[in-house]
Amino acid sequence: MDLADLKAGRLSAADYASNFADAHPPLNRPQALIEAERCYYCYDAPCQTACPTGIDIPTFIQRVAQDNVRGAAEAILTANPLGGMCARVCPTEVLCEQACVRNTNESKPVEIGLLQRYAVEGYLAHPGKPLFTRATPTGRRVAVVGAGPAGLAAAHGLAVHGHDVTLFDANAKLGGLNEYGLATYKVAGGFAQKEVDWLLSVGGITPKLNCRLGRDITLDGLLAEHDAVFLGLGLAGVNALGIAEPELPGLRDAVDFIAELRQSEPSQVAVGRQVVVIGGGMTAVDAAVQSKLLGAEQVTMVYRRGMDGLSASTHEQHWAQTNGVTLRCWARPLAVEAEGGVLTGMRFAATKLEGGKLVDTGEQFTLKADLVLRAIGQTFDAAPAGAAIELQSGRIKTDDDGRTSLARVWAGGDCRAGGKDLTVEAVEHGKRAALSIHTALTGVAHG
Incomplete structure (x- = not known):
């Protein structure tokens, strides 16, 4: 295997279109109406309390059930003007949906995030009269x-x-x-x-x-x-690894990798055969999964502590594993390995907790890689x-x-x-x- 094989265009056009399509398709109208009927429309609803923007969730869901998409969107966007994006990316499983009273006697909360997406995107598709109008100009x-x-x-x-x-x-x-x-x-x-x-x-x-x-x-x-x-x-700012980081084509920040993907066609973004992502948050998951979707054969996320320390939600962790990403915990980077100016891998030290502090166990291992993405936080x-x-x-x-x-x-x-x-x-x-x-x-x- 050629470890210097960092290139774009690994897949067919059809594969790229499929891999980078909407990961979680929206509800259609019958699905939304049925899901909305599951809501108890609680007084002093715990889901609303759990929402950082205080969206009146029972009200907007009731309006969805009444087939009043515009009214539902108004309830959402009045509290959260970016309610559409939040419906797509918020960790609803640990916010409003975790607080849903349906969790008490059932294993499944109301799909609040999907209902919110249905309402906002339904409204934006046919906005009609504006929901908001400017007040008289203040001159400020x-x-x-x-x-x-x-x-x-x-x-x-x-x-x-x-x-x-x-x-x-x-x-x-x-x-x-x-x-x-x-x-x-x-x-x-x-x-x-x-x-x-x-x-x-x-x-x-x-x-x-x-x-x-x-x-x-x-x-x-x-x-x-x-x-x-x-x-x-x-x-x-992007946190450094804390080790020597030579200028190599295959060593880059995960945030730059993700931004390049958002502003380019996936077929134009280079990826390696063996990718290592260092970090345990959502950025690390996004970089790792997308590396796999670009055609990488082996993608490993490496985190210095245990699974319970990952800042990526359990949902995100499962998403990574479902997409073929290996999660490897209890390891910290020791050295970048390269030959002739070409990245070949990363050497790691195995770690453990001792007296409440993270220490090395004395063991070391190397992961071969032609692309290493740093995702250990921003400053x-x-x-x-x-x-x-x-x-x-x-x-x-x-x-x-x-x-x-x-x-x-x-x-x-x-x-x-x-x-x-x-x-x-x-x-x-x-x-x-x-x-x-x-x-x-x-x-x-x-x-």
Whole structure:
């Protein structure tokens, strides 16, 4: 076997189309109506409490049961303007669906995520009259930096309240992780951009693309020209392996690999025969599964602790294994192995817990690989925001409404300290910050 065999176009066009199609097809109308009838429409529903954005789940499901798709979508999008994407990517199995009272006497909760997707996508297919209209323009200007879930939610909320929003993003498209950071099969059909287009249709939002904080704009400059600033910067840094990492064609960051797949045809993305993904989160799963779908023969996810330490949900772990990915725990990277400038594998140290600390057992092993993807977490790059903003545990410190230590500056999403790095949580950050900014700029509280 040629270990330098890193190339694109391993599969047929039909295989690529099948492998990267929608992994979980939506409910059709009869399925949605039947599933909606399973809901008890609970008073003080635990599923709603478990939703970070507080969607009135019983109400939207009842409207689905009544065949009122627009009404269902209105209930969802009022609480979560990115309700369509969240329906696709949220870990509903550990949020609303885990809280469903159907779990008490049955093994299957109401399929809340699929019903939410059915309602929002059904509405977006035939939107008709807008659900939201802008309030009378206030004449206030707000800069939103970062067009991921937090920034988009903040921009939408501010625009609805009549403020003029300039939405800055370093990339060529809006969407942040929704556009660049999720597996292609989770958001097939260009859904991320369809949702962005709908969100912008409310008016009052002016996108400024390929515009990076710290390079093209500064926080001081934005504050000089705007009444307030919201930072939805995400996590731009990638954790290093902690070992020597030579410049090799087959050694790369998983986030870059996933972004390349989202912005290219799968047939154009190079993959190896033997792939090693280092990490245990959702990014690692997305990179590993997609490597397999691109035609890799052997894909192994390696994690330094046990299965119970994986940050990827049980659902994601099963998805990886179902797609032929091997999960190998209790191992940490020791060295990159290469011959003549060509990646040949990774050497690992076996690990164990001893006295509550992770230590090496003394054993070592090597996995052959012509592609190694680093997926051991991302970090917040504080430099572009400047030294004036107070940090906490390496991320921006805020109050519950996203207000930072710097006057007229709010923050939310993954760059904000104390979060869970969930899309739905980022949306809630943006939504709450928009209300806080609106109150600060107008003196009018919004209940």
